[in-house]
Amino acid sequence: MAVRPDSTYAFTAAPDKPQHSRHRDVVVLGGGIAASFLAALLAQQGVDVLVIDHGTHPKFAVGESMVPYLTACWNGLAHRYGIPDLSPARLFDDLAARVGVKENFGFVYHRRGKPSIPAEMRQHTNPARREMHLFRQDVDAYLAYGAIRHGAEFRFNTNVSSVDPRPDGVSITLDRGETLHCQYVVDGTGFRSLLADRFGLRDAVPRLETQSATCFTHMIDVEPFDAIHPDGWHGMAGRFAHGTLHHLFREGWLWVIPFNNTEASRNPVVSVGLQLNLRRQKLTAAPGPADVVDLVNALPDVAKQFAHAKVIRPWVSARRLQYSSSSSVGCRYCLLPHAYGFVDPLYSRGLCCTFDGIKALAPVLLAALRTGDFSEEPFQSFDALNAKLLSHHDLLVHGSYLSFQDAALWTHWYQFWNLSTVAGERPLVRAATTGLRTGDFSDFERCDHKGAMAAYDEHMRSACQVMEAAEAGTLPMTVAVETVAALSQDSWSRFRESGVSLETPA
Numbered sequence: 001m002a003v004r005p006d007s008t009y010a011f012t013a014a015p016d017k018p019q020h021s022r023h024r025d026v027v028v029l030g031g032g033i034a035a036s037f038l039a040a041l042l043a044q045q046g047v048d049v050l051v052i053d054h055g056t057h058p059k060f061a062v063g064e065s066m067v068p069y070l071t072a073c074w075n076g077l078a079h080r081y082g083i084p085d086l087s088p089a090r091l092f093d094d095l096a097a098r099v100g101v102k103e104n105f106g107f108v109y110h111r112r113g114k115p116s117i118p119a120e121m122r123q124h125t126n127p128a129r130r131e132m133h134l135f136r137q138d139v140d141a142y143l144a145y146g147a148i149r150h151g152a153e154f155r156f157n158t159n160v161s162s163v164d165p166r167p168d169g170v171s172i173t174l175d176r177g178e179t180l181h182c183q184y185v186v187d188g189t190g191f192r193s194l195l196a197d198r199f200g201l202r203d204a205v206p207r208l209e210t211q212s213a214t215c216f217t218h219m220i221d222v223e224p225f226d227a228i229h230p231d232g233w234h235g236m237a238g239r240f241a242h243g244t245l246h247h248l249f250r251e252g253w254l255w256v257i258p259f260n261n262t263e264a265s266r267n268p269v270v271s272v273g274l275q276l277n278l279r280r281q282k283l284t285a286a287p288g289p290a291d292v293v294d295l296v297n298a299l300p301d302v303a304k305q306f307a308h309a310k311v312i313r314p315w316v317s318a319r320r321l322q323y324s325s326s327s328s329v330g331c332r333y334c335l336l337p338h339a340y341g342f343v344d345p346l347y348s349r350g351l352c353c354t355f356d357g358i359k360a361l362a363p364v365l366l367a368a369l370r371t372g373d374f375s376e377e378p379f380q381s382f383d384a385l386n387a388k389l390l391s392h393h394d395l396l397v398h399g400s401y402l403s404f405q406d407a408a409l410w411t412h413w414y415q416f417w418n419l420s421t422v423a424g425e426r427p428l429v430r431a432a433t434t435g436l437r438t439g440d441f442s443d444f445e446r447c448d449h450k451g452a453m454a455a456y457d458e459h460m461r462s463a464c465q466v467m468e469a470a471e472a473g474t475l476p477m478t479v480a481v482e483t484v485a486a487l488s489q490d491s492w493s494r495f496r497e498s499g500v501s502l503e504t505p506a
Protein backbone atom coordinates (compact mmCIF):
# COMPACT_ATOMS: atom_id res chain seq x y z
CA MET A 1 0.00 0.00 0.00
CA ALA A 2 1.40 3.44 -0.96
CA VAL A 3 0.23 5.23 2.17
CA ARG A 4 3.03 6.08 4.60
CA PRO A 5 2.39 4.54 8.00
CA ASP A 6 2.83 7.91 9.72
CA SER A 7 0.72 9.93 7.26
CA THR A 8 -2.23 11.81 8.74
CA TYR A 9 -4.77 9.14 7.90
CA ALA A 10 -2.76 5.96 7.74
CA PHE A 11 -4.82 3.00 6.58
CA THR A 12 -3.26 1.08 9.48
CA ALA A 13 -1.44 2.46 12.52
CA ALA A 14 2.33 2.07 12.48
CA PRO A 15 2.90 -1.08 14.55
CA ASP A 16 6.27 -0.07 15.99
CA LYS A 17 5.34 3.50 17.00
CA PRO A 18 2.00 3.89 18.79
CA GLN A 19 0.85 7.47 18.09
CA HIS A 20 -0.24 8.20 21.68
CA SER A 21 3.22 7.65 23.16
CA ARG A 22 4.91 10.05 20.76
CA HIS A 23 6.04 13.39 22.26
CA ARG A 24 5.45 16.01 19.61
CA ASP A 25 7.07 19.41 19.40
CA VAL A 26 3.92 21.46 18.83
CA VAL A 27 0.19 20.78 18.87
CA VAL A 28 -2.02 23.36 17.16
CA LEU A 29 -5.65 23.35 18.26
CA GLY A 30 -8.10 24.21 15.45
CA GLY A 31 -7.53 23.49 11.76
CA GLY A 32 -8.61 26.79 10.16
CA ILE A 33 -6.61 29.12 7.94
CA ALA A 34 -4.21 30.23 10.68
CA ALA A 35 -3.57 26.81 12.20
CA SER A 36 -2.96 25.19 8.82
CA PHE A 37 -0.61 27.89 7.56
CA LEU A 38 1.35 27.90 10.83
CA ALA A 39 1.50 24.09 10.82
CA ALA A 40 2.85 24.06 7.24
CA LEU A 41 5.46 26.68 8.15
CA LEU A 42 6.59 24.76 11.24
CA ALA A 43 6.60 21.37 9.53
CA GLN A 44 8.72 22.78 6.69
CA GLN A 45 11.21 23.94 9.35
CA GLY A 46 11.47 20.37 10.66
CA VAL A 47 9.07 20.73 13.58
CA ASP A 48 6.96 17.68 14.54
CA VAL A 49 3.51 19.31 14.52
CA LEU A 50 0.02 17.93 15.02
CA VAL A 51 -3.18 19.88 14.25
CA ILE A 52 -6.41 18.91 16.00
CA ASP A 53 -9.77 20.13 14.67
CA HIS A 54 -13.19 19.20 15.97
CA GLY A 55 -14.55 19.29 12.42
CA THR A 56 -13.31 18.46 8.96
CA HIS A 57 -12.92 20.27 5.64
CA PRO A 58 -14.69 21.72 3.75
CA LYS A 59 -16.40 23.97 6.29
CA PHE A 60 -17.91 27.43 6.22
CA ALA A 61 -15.79 30.28 7.60
CA VAL A 62 -15.78 34.04 7.24
CA GLY A 63 -12.82 36.36 6.76
CA GLU A 64 -13.18 36.59 3.01
CA SER A 65 -11.86 40.00 1.99
CA MET A 66 -8.11 40.59 1.69
CA VAL A 67 -6.16 43.85 1.85
CA PRO A 68 -2.68 44.53 0.41
CA TYR A 69 -1.09 44.26 3.86
CA LEU A 70 -2.37 40.70 4.16
CA THR A 71 -1.23 39.69 0.68
CA ALA A 72 2.28 41.02 1.32
CA CYS A 73 2.54 39.57 4.82
CA TRP A 74 1.25 36.13 3.78
CA ASN A 75 3.43 36.10 0.66
CA GLY A 76 6.51 37.19 2.63
CA LEU A 77 5.95 34.44 5.20
CA ALA A 78 5.39 31.78 2.53
CA HIS A 79 8.72 32.65 0.90
CA ARG A 80 10.63 33.36 4.10
CA TYR A 81 9.77 29.90 5.51
CA GLY A 82 9.99 27.80 2.34
CA ILE A 83 6.33 27.18 1.60
CA PRO A 84 5.81 29.24 -1.62
CA ASP A 85 3.24 26.68 -2.79
CA LEU A 86 0.99 28.14 -0.07
CA SER A 87 1.43 31.77 -1.15
CA PRO A 88 -1.63 33.86 -2.10
CA ALA A 89 -0.56 33.99 -5.77
CA ARG A 90 -0.41 30.20 -6.04
CA LEU A 91 -3.73 29.91 -4.30
CA PHE A 92 -5.29 32.47 -6.66
CA ASP A 93 -4.11 30.39 -9.65
CA ASP A 94 -5.10 27.03 -8.25
CA LEU A 95 -8.49 28.15 -6.94
CA ALA A 96 -9.26 30.59 -9.77
CA ALA A 97 -12.67 29.02 -10.35
CA ARG A 98 -13.66 29.46 -6.70
CA VAL A 99 -12.26 32.79 -5.43
CA GLY A 100 -13.15 36.35 -6.41
CA VAL A 101 -10.96 39.33 -7.17
CA LYS A 102 -10.71 42.44 -5.02
CA GLU A 103 -9.47 45.41 -7.03
CA ASN A 104 -10.92 48.04 -4.73
CA PHE A 105 -12.55 48.84 -1.42
CA GLY A 106 -15.88 50.53 -2.22
CA PHE A 107 -17.92 52.65 0.20
CA VAL A 108 -21.41 53.99 -0.62
CA TYR A 109 -23.28 56.15 1.88
CA HIS A 110 -27.09 55.68 2.07
CA ARG A 111 -30.06 57.41 3.69
CA ARG A 112 -33.36 55.65 4.33
CA GLY A 113 -35.79 56.03 1.41
CA LYS A 114 -33.31 58.02 -0.71
CA PRO A 115 -31.13 57.04 -3.68
CA SER A 116 -27.39 57.07 -3.05
CA ILE A 117 -25.38 60.09 -4.21
CA PRO A 118 -22.27 59.50 -6.39
CA ALA A 119 -20.44 62.38 -4.67
CA GLU A 120 -20.71 60.46 -1.40
CA MET A 121 -19.18 57.27 -2.80
CA ARG A 122 -15.54 56.35 -2.26
CA GLN A 123 -13.36 53.82 -3.96
CA HIS A 124 -9.95 52.95 -2.58
CA THR A 125 -7.92 51.32 -5.31
CA ASN A 126 -4.42 50.00 -5.42
CA PRO A 127 -3.67 49.50 -9.10
CA ALA A 128 -0.32 47.84 -8.49
CA ARG A 129 -1.81 44.93 -6.62
CA ARG A 130 -4.65 42.47 -6.73
CA GLU A 131 -6.27 40.97 -3.69
CA MET A 132 -8.69 38.06 -3.47
CA HIS A 133 -12.10 37.34 -2.08
CA LEU A 134 -11.31 34.13 -0.26
CA PHE A 135 -13.97 31.44 -0.56
CA ARG A 136 -12.88 30.14 2.80
CA GLN A 137 -14.21 26.60 2.67
CA ASP A 138 -11.90 25.92 -0.28
CA VAL A 139 -9.02 28.13 0.84
CA ASP A 140 -8.89 26.59 4.32
CA ALA A 141 -8.99 23.07 2.88
CA TYR A 142 -6.25 23.97 0.38
CA LEU A 143 -4.00 25.18 3.20
CA ALA A 144 -4.74 22.15 5.39
CA TYR A 145 -3.86 19.76 2.56
CA GLY A 146 -0.75 21.86 1.87
CA ALA A 147 0.28 21.56 5.52
CA ILE A 148 -0.11 17.78 5.33
CA ARG A 149 2.05 17.81 2.18
CA HIS A 150 4.74 19.69 4.14
CA GLY A 151 4.71 17.05 6.87
CA ALA A 152 2.16 18.26 9.43
CA GLU A 153 -0.14 15.65 10.91
CA PHE A 154 -3.86 16.38 11.27
CA ARG A 155 -6.58 14.83 13.39
CA PHE A 156 -10.03 15.87 12.14
CA ASN A 157 -13.35 15.22 13.91
CA THR A 158 -11.40 15.11 17.16
CA ASN A 159 -12.53 16.77 20.39
CA VAL A 160 -10.12 17.88 23.08
CA SER A 161 -11.35 17.40 26.62
CA SER A 162 -8.43 18.95 28.52
CA VAL A 163 -5.17 20.80 27.97
CA ASP A 164 -2.65 20.80 30.78
CA PRO A 165 0.53 22.84 30.31
CA ARG A 166 3.12 22.16 33.04
CA PRO A 167 6.68 23.46 33.37
CA ASP A 168 8.07 20.28 31.80
CA GLY A 169 5.57 19.78 28.96
CA VAL A 170 1.95 19.86 27.84
CA SER A 171 -0.57 17.01 28.09
CA ILE A 172 -3.65 17.07 25.90
CA THR A 173 -6.45 14.62 26.55
CA LEU A 174 -8.89 13.79 23.80
CA ASP A 175 -12.48 12.89 24.53
CA ARG A 176 -11.75 9.34 23.36
CA GLY A 177 -9.48 9.09 26.41
CA GLU A 178 -6.17 9.24 24.57
CA THR A 179 -3.51 11.57 26.04
CA LEU A 180 -1.00 13.34 23.80
CA HIS A 181 2.20 15.11 24.87
CA CYS A 182 4.02 18.06 23.34
CA GLN A 183 6.46 20.84 24.12
CA TYR A 184 4.14 23.71 23.24
CA VAL A 185 0.48 24.22 22.36
CA VAL A 186 -0.89 26.92 20.03
CA ASP A 187 -4.59 27.76 20.15
CA GLY A 188 -6.05 28.50 16.70
CA THR A 189 -9.66 27.72 17.62
CA GLY A 190 -10.85 31.30 17.09
CA PHE A 191 -13.82 32.84 18.88
CA ARG A 192 -14.58 29.71 20.94
CA SER A 193 -10.95 29.50 22.04
CA LEU A 194 -10.26 26.38 24.06
CA LEU A 195 -7.41 27.95 26.01
CA ALA A 196 -9.17 31.27 26.72
CA ASP A 197 -11.84 29.10 28.30
CA ARG A 198 -9.37 26.78 30.07
CA PHE A 199 -7.42 29.67 31.65
CA GLY A 200 -10.29 32.16 32.13
CA LEU A 201 -8.62 34.65 29.79
CA ARG A 202 -11.73 36.10 28.14
CA ASP A 203 -12.70 39.59 29.38
CA ALA A 204 -16.25 39.33 30.78
CA VAL A 205 -16.96 42.67 29.09
CA PRO A 206 -14.77 43.19 26.02
CA ARG A 207 -12.33 46.09 26.60
CA LEU A 208 -13.28 47.57 23.24
CA GLU A 209 -15.17 50.75 22.36
CA THR A 210 -16.81 49.21 19.31
CA GLN A 211 -20.20 47.63 19.98
CA SER A 212 -21.71 45.98 16.94
CA ALA A 213 -24.02 43.10 16.16
CA THR A 214 -23.80 40.97 13.03
CA CYS A 215 -25.88 38.75 10.75
CA PHE A 216 -24.31 37.17 7.65
CA THR A 217 -24.76 34.48 5.03
CA HIS A 218 -23.98 33.50 1.42
CA MET A 219 -26.34 34.34 -1.45
CA ILE A 220 -26.65 33.93 -5.19
CA ASP A 221 -28.22 36.22 -7.81
CA VAL A 222 -27.00 39.44 -6.19
CA GLU A 223 -26.74 42.11 -8.91
CA PRO A 224 -23.44 43.94 -9.41
CA PHE A 225 -24.03 47.33 -7.76
CA ASP A 226 -22.70 49.07 -10.90
CA ALA A 227 -25.56 47.59 -12.95
CA ILE A 228 -28.51 49.03 -11.01
CA HIS A 229 -28.46 52.34 -12.92
CA PRO A 230 -27.30 53.21 -16.49
CA ASP A 231 -23.66 52.60 -17.31
CA GLY A 232 -21.18 55.07 -15.86
CA TRP A 233 -23.71 56.64 -13.44
CA HIS A 234 -21.40 56.63 -10.44
CA GLY A 235 -18.33 57.93 -12.27
CA MET A 236 -15.87 55.84 -10.22
CA ALA A 237 -12.67 54.57 -11.79
CA GLY A 238 -13.43 50.92 -11.11
CA ARG A 239 -16.46 48.68 -10.84
CA PHE A 240 -17.79 48.21 -7.32
CA ALA A 241 -18.49 44.59 -8.28
CA HIS A 242 -14.72 44.07 -8.70
CA GLY A 243 -14.10 44.84 -5.07
CA THR A 244 -15.43 44.58 -1.53
CA LEU A 245 -18.44 46.85 -1.31
CA HIS A 246 -19.52 48.51 1.93
CA HIS A 247 -23.00 49.99 2.06
CA LEU A 248 -22.85 52.51 4.90
CA PHE A 249 -25.83 54.03 6.71
CA ARG A 250 -26.49 55.78 10.00
CA GLU A 251 -26.98 52.59 12.05
CA GLY A 252 -24.19 50.48 10.57
CA TRP A 253 -23.00 48.88 7.35
CA LEU A 254 -23.50 45.90 5.04
CA TRP A 255 -20.73 44.00 3.22
CA VAL A 256 -21.04 42.57 -0.29
CA ILE A 257 -18.17 40.25 -1.24
CA PRO A 258 -18.59 38.53 -4.62
CA PHE A 259 -16.78 35.33 -5.58
CA ASN A 260 -18.29 35.48 -9.08
CA ASN A 261 -16.47 38.57 -10.33
CA THR A 262 -13.74 37.12 -12.57
CA GLU A 263 -13.92 35.42 -15.95
CA ALA A 264 -12.32 32.33 -14.47
CA SER A 265 -14.78 32.04 -11.61
CA ARG A 266 -17.41 29.29 -11.74
CA ASN A 267 -18.63 30.17 -8.26
CA PRO A 268 -21.97 32.07 -8.21
CA VAL A 269 -21.77 32.90 -4.50
CA VAL A 270 -21.77 36.39 -2.96
CA SER A 271 -21.11 36.89 0.74
CA VAL A 272 -23.39 39.37 2.52
CA GLY A 273 -23.22 40.59 6.11
CA LEU A 274 -25.02 43.25 8.12
CA GLN A 275 -23.42 45.04 11.09
CA LEU A 276 -25.52 47.22 13.41
CA ASN A 277 -24.06 49.77 15.82
CA LEU A 278 -25.36 48.81 19.26
CA ARG A 279 -24.59 52.28 20.60
CA ARG A 280 -27.10 53.75 18.16
CA GLN A 281 -29.58 50.93 17.87
CA LYS A 282 -30.49 49.03 21.04
CA LEU A 283 -31.03 45.32 20.36
CA THR A 284 -32.21 42.77 22.89
CA ALA A 285 -31.27 39.83 20.66
CA ALA A 286 -28.93 39.10 17.77
CA PRO A 287 -30.20 40.54 14.47
CA GLY A 288 -31.86 38.05 12.14
CA PRO A 289 -32.77 37.75 8.46
CA ALA A 290 -35.80 40.01 8.98
CA ASP A 291 -33.49 42.84 10.10
CA VAL A 292 -31.41 42.41 6.95
CA VAL A 293 -34.51 42.41 4.73
CA ASP A 294 -35.89 45.54 6.50
CA LEU A 295 -32.62 47.33 6.05
CA VAL A 296 -32.17 46.33 2.40
CA ASN A 297 -35.72 47.44 1.58
CA ALA A 298 -35.18 50.78 3.34
CA LEU A 299 -32.24 51.72 1.08
CA PRO A 300 -33.58 51.96 -2.50
CA ASP A 301 -30.31 51.30 -4.37
CA VAL A 302 -29.44 48.38 -2.10
CA ALA A 303 -32.96 47.00 -2.62
CA LYS A 304 -32.31 47.03 -6.39
CA GLN A 305 -29.06 45.15 -5.93
CA PHE A 306 -30.82 42.43 -3.89
CA ALA A 307 -34.09 42.32 -5.86
CA HIS A 308 -33.49 38.73 -7.05
CA ALA A 309 -31.06 37.55 -4.35
CA LYS A 310 -31.51 34.09 -2.81
CA VAL A 311 -30.01 32.88 0.44
CA ILE A 312 -28.10 29.58 0.07
CA ARG A 313 -26.97 28.71 3.60
CA PRO A 314 -28.11 29.34 7.19
CA TRP A 315 -27.59 32.84 8.57
CA VAL A 316 -25.05 33.33 11.36
CA SER A 317 -25.65 36.09 13.85
CA ALA A 318 -24.26 37.50 17.08
CA ARG A 319 -25.61 40.23 19.33
CA ARG A 320 -22.17 41.55 20.19
CA LEU A 321 -19.36 40.60 17.85
CA GLN A 322 -16.45 41.93 19.92
CA TYR A 323 -14.40 39.85 22.35
CA SER A 324 -11.02 40.33 24.00
CA SER A 325 -8.71 38.46 26.38
CA SER A 326 -6.42 39.48 29.21
CA SER A 327 -3.43 37.75 27.58
CA SER A 328 -2.46 35.68 24.57
CA VAL A 329 0.52 33.89 26.15
CA GLY A 330 1.34 31.66 29.09
CA CYS A 331 3.92 29.06 30.00
CA ARG A 332 4.06 26.63 27.04
CA TYR A 333 0.99 28.02 25.26
CA CYS A 334 -0.29 30.91 23.20
CA LEU A 335 -3.52 32.06 21.55
CA LEU A 336 -3.45 33.07 17.89
CA PRO A 337 -4.98 36.50 17.21
CA HIS A 338 -8.51 35.32 16.38
CA ALA A 339 -8.58 33.24 19.56
CA TYR A 340 -7.37 36.30 21.51
CA GLY A 341 -9.83 38.95 20.30
CA PHE A 342 -11.81 40.48 17.48
CA VAL A 343 -13.33 43.88 16.69
CA ASP A 344 -15.45 43.97 13.53
CA PRO A 345 -15.15 43.01 9.84
CA LEU A 346 -14.95 46.69 8.85
CA TYR A 347 -11.73 47.33 6.85
CA SER A 348 -10.98 43.57 6.65
CA ARG A 349 -8.14 43.61 9.15
CA GLY A 350 -8.83 40.32 10.95
CA LEU A 351 -6.59 38.19 8.76
CA CYS A 352 -3.91 40.91 8.83
CA CYS A 353 -3.81 40.52 12.62
CA THR A 354 -3.72 36.74 12.15
CA PHE A 355 -0.78 36.76 9.73
CA ASP A 356 1.02 39.54 11.65
CA GLY A 357 0.66 37.26 14.68
CA ILE A 358 2.11 34.27 12.83
CA LYS A 359 4.96 36.50 11.63
CA ALA A 360 5.72 37.50 15.22
CA LEU A 361 5.23 34.03 16.69
CA ALA A 362 7.20 31.89 14.22
CA PRO A 363 10.74 33.08 15.03
CA VAL A 364 10.10 33.06 18.79
CA LEU A 365 8.58 29.60 18.76
CA LEU A 366 11.34 28.19 16.54
CA ALA A 367 13.92 29.68 18.92
CA ALA A 368 12.11 28.21 21.94
CA LEU A 369 12.13 24.78 20.29
CA ARG A 370 15.90 25.13 19.87
CA THR A 371 16.65 26.40 23.40
CA GLY A 372 13.91 24.65 25.36
CA ASP A 373 12.85 27.95 26.96
CA PHE A 374 9.05 27.91 26.77
CA SER A 375 8.47 30.49 29.50
CA GLU A 376 6.20 33.45 28.81
CA GLU A 377 9.02 35.96 28.59
CA PRO A 378 10.22 35.37 24.99
CA PHE A 379 6.59 35.40 23.83
CA GLN A 380 5.77 38.80 25.38
CA SER A 381 6.46 40.64 22.11
CA PHE A 382 3.81 38.48 20.41
CA ASP A 383 1.33 39.31 23.19
CA ALA A 384 2.10 43.04 23.00
CA LEU A 385 1.56 43.00 19.22
CA ASN A 386 -1.84 41.30 19.59
CA ALA A 387 -2.94 43.91 22.16
CA LYS A 388 -1.71 46.80 20.02
CA LEU A 389 -3.35 45.63 16.79
CA LEU A 390 -6.66 44.92 18.52
CA SER A 391 -6.86 48.37 20.10
CA HIS A 392 -5.79 50.13 16.89
CA HIS A 393 -8.47 48.36 14.88
CA ASP A 394 -10.97 49.22 17.64
CA LEU A 395 -10.15 52.91 17.35
CA LEU A 396 -10.51 52.90 13.55
CA VAL A 397 -13.83 51.06 13.69
CA HIS A 398 -15.30 52.92 16.68
CA GLY A 399 -14.58 56.23 14.95
CA SER A 400 -16.16 54.92 11.77
CA TYR A 401 -19.41 53.95 13.47
CA LEU A 402 -19.50 57.38 15.12
CA SER A 403 -18.93 59.06 11.75
CA PHE A 404 -21.75 57.16 10.03
CA GLN A 405 -24.21 59.62 11.66
CA ASP A 406 -23.38 62.10 8.89
CA ALA A 407 -21.98 61.66 5.36
CA ALA A 408 -19.56 64.61 5.66
CA LEU A 409 -18.29 63.39 9.00
CA TRP A 410 -17.64 59.97 7.47
CA THR A 411 -15.79 61.54 4.50
CA HIS A 412 -13.29 63.16 6.87
CA TRP A 413 -12.92 60.21 9.25
CA TYR A 414 -12.31 58.04 6.16
CA GLN A 415 -9.07 60.03 5.73
CA PHE A 416 -7.73 58.51 8.96
CA TRP A 417 -8.34 55.01 7.61
CA ASN A 418 -6.85 56.11 4.30
CA LEU A 419 -3.76 57.29 6.18
CA SER A 420 -3.57 53.98 8.06
CA THR A 421 -3.48 52.10 4.75
CA VAL A 422 -0.40 54.11 3.82
CA ALA A 423 1.39 54.50 7.16
CA GLY A 424 0.60 50.95 8.23
CA GLU A 425 0.75 49.13 4.94
CA ARG A 426 3.42 50.56 2.67
CA PRO A 427 6.47 49.85 4.90
CA LEU A 428 5.48 46.15 5.13
CA VAL A 429 4.75 45.87 1.41
CA ARG A 430 8.15 47.44 0.71
CA ALA A 431 9.95 45.20 3.22
CA ALA A 432 8.28 42.06 1.84
CA THR A 433 9.31 43.05 -1.70
CA THR A 434 12.90 43.53 -0.49
CA GLY A 435 12.81 40.20 1.30
CA LEU A 436 11.64 38.37 -1.80
CA ARG A 437 14.36 40.03 -3.91
CA THR A 438 17.31 39.75 -1.51
CA GLY A 439 16.36 37.01 0.93
CA ASP A 440 16.82 39.50 3.79
CA PHE A 441 13.53 39.57 5.74
CA SER A 442 14.79 41.53 8.76
CA ASP A 443 12.78 44.68 7.93
CA PHE A 444 9.78 42.53 7.09
CA GLU A 445 9.94 40.95 10.53
CA ARG A 446 10.02 44.37 12.22
CA CYS A 447 6.88 45.74 10.47
CA ASP A 448 3.34 45.49 11.79
CA HIS A 449 -0.01 46.74 10.58
CA LYS A 450 -0.21 49.70 12.94
CA GLY A 451 3.02 50.97 11.44
CA ALA A 452 3.54 54.68 12.02
CA MET A 453 -0.08 55.29 13.06
CA ALA A 454 0.77 55.72 16.77
CA ALA A 455 1.72 59.32 15.94
CA TYR A 456 -1.93 60.05 15.11
CA ASP A 457 -3.66 58.21 17.99
CA GLU A 458 -4.27 61.46 19.85
CA HIS A 459 -5.88 63.16 16.84
CA MET A 460 -8.06 60.09 16.23
CA ARG A 461 -9.18 60.04 19.86
CA SER A 462 -9.96 63.79 19.76
CA ALA A 463 -11.99 63.25 16.60
CA CYS A 464 -13.96 60.50 18.37
CA GLN A 465 -14.74 62.84 21.28
CA VAL A 466 -15.95 65.50 18.85
CA MET A 467 -18.18 63.01 17.04
CA GLU A 468 -19.57 61.76 20.37
CA ALA A 469 -20.45 65.36 21.30
CA ALA A 470 -22.19 65.84 17.94
CA GLU A 471 -24.14 62.64 18.49
CA ALA A 472 -25.17 63.76 21.98
CA GLY A 473 -26.31 67.11 20.52
CA THR A 474 -23.86 69.15 22.60
CA LEU A 475 -21.86 70.25 19.53
CA PRO A 476 -23.34 71.48 16.22
CA MET A 477 -22.70 69.01 13.40
CA THR A 478 -21.07 71.72 11.25
CA VAL A 479 -18.48 72.33 13.96
CA ALA A 480 -17.88 68.59 14.37
CA VAL A 481 -17.35 68.16 10.62
CA GLU A 482 -14.87 71.08 10.50
CA THR A 483 -12.96 69.78 13.53
CA VAL A 484 -12.67 66.19 12.25
CA ALA A 485 -11.60 67.57 8.84
CA ALA A 486 -8.89 69.71 10.50
CA LEU A 487 -7.63 66.79 12.61
CA SER A 488 -7.40 64.39 9.67
CA GLN A 489 -5.78 67.00 7.42
CA ASP A 490 -3.24 67.83 10.10
CA SER A 491 -2.43 64.12 10.49
CA TRP A 492 -1.88 63.80 6.74
CA SER A 493 0.31 66.96 6.70
CA ARG A 494 2.45 65.61 9.53
CA PHE A 495 2.72 62.27 7.78
CA ARG A 496 3.86 63.91 4.53
CA GLU A 497 6.43 65.96 6.46
CA SER A 498 7.73 62.75 8.06
CA GLY A 499 9.17 61.83 4.64
CA VAL A 500 7.68 58.31 4.40
CA SER A 501 7.43 57.42 0.72
CA LEU A 502 3.93 57.08 -0.72
CA GLU A 503 5.08 55.02 -3.67
CA THR A 504 3.80 51.50 -3.94
CA PRO A 505 6.60 49.06 -4.72
CA ALA A 506 6.03 47.08 -7.92
Ligand SMILES: Cc1cc2nc3c(=O)[nH]c(=O)nc-3n(C[C@H](O)[C@H](O)[C@H](O)COP(=O)(O)OP(=O)(O)OC[C@H]3O[C@@H](n4cnc5c(N)ncnc54)[C@H](O)[C@@H]3O)c2cc1C
Binds near residue numbers: 031160190192338349
Ligand atom coordinates in the same frame (compact mmCIF):
# COMPACT_ATOMS: atom_id res chain seq x y z
C1 LIG B 1 -18.25 38.30 10.78
C2 LIG B 1 -16.76 38.31 10.50
C3 LIG B 1 -16.31 38.79 9.29
C4 LIG B 1 -14.92 38.81 9.03
N1 LIG B 1 -14.48 39.33 7.86
C5 LIG B 1 -13.15 39.43 7.63
C6 LIG B 1 -12.64 39.94 6.41
O1 LIG B 1 -13.39 40.31 5.50
N2 LIG B 1 -11.29 40.01 6.24
C7 LIG B 1 -10.44 39.58 7.20
O2 LIG B 1 -9.22 39.70 7.02
N3 LIG B 1 -10.87 39.04 8.35
C8 LIG B 1 -12.20 38.95 8.59
N4 LIG B 1 -12.65 38.37 9.74
C9 LIG B 1 -11.67 37.78 10.65
C10 LIG B 1 -11.34 36.36 10.19
O3 LIG B 1 -12.51 35.59 10.21
C11 LIG B 1 -10.28 35.74 11.10
O4 LIG B 1 -9.14 36.58 11.13
C12 LIG B 1 -9.84 34.38 10.60
O5 LIG B 1 -10.91 33.53 10.31
C13 LIG B 1 -8.95 33.75 11.66
O6 LIG B 1 -8.59 32.46 11.26
P1 LIG B 1 -8.34 31.32 12.34
O7 LIG B 1 -7.91 30.13 11.59
O8 LIG B 1 -7.47 31.87 13.41
O9 LIG B 1 -9.75 31.08 13.04
P2 LIG B 1 -11.07 30.45 12.44
O10 LIG B 1 -11.21 30.74 11.00
O11 LIG B 1 -12.17 30.89 13.36
O12 LIG B 1 -10.86 28.87 12.59
C14 LIG B 1 -10.97 28.23 13.83
C15 LIG B 1 -10.80 26.75 13.60
O13 LIG B 1 -10.81 26.10 14.87
C16 LIG B 1 -11.67 24.99 14.84
N5 LIG B 1 -12.19 24.82 16.19
C17 LIG B 1 -13.03 25.64 16.86
N6 LIG B 1 -13.27 25.15 18.09
C18 LIG B 1 -12.55 24.01 18.20
C19 LIG B 1 -12.37 23.06 19.24
N7 LIG B 1 -12.99 23.18 20.41
N8 LIG B 1 -11.54 22.02 19.01
C20 LIG B 1 -10.91 21.86 17.83
N9 LIG B 1 -11.05 22.73 16.81
C21 LIG B 1 -11.86 23.80 16.99
C22 LIG B 1 -12.74 25.34 13.80
O14 LIG B 1 -13.30 24.17 13.23
C23 LIG B 1 -11.91 26.13 12.78
O15 LIG B 1 -11.33 25.26 11.83
C24 LIG B 1 -14.02 38.33 10.01
C25 LIG B 1 -14.50 37.82 11.21
C26 LIG B 1 -15.85 37.82 11.47
C27 LIG B 1 -16.34 37.28 12.78
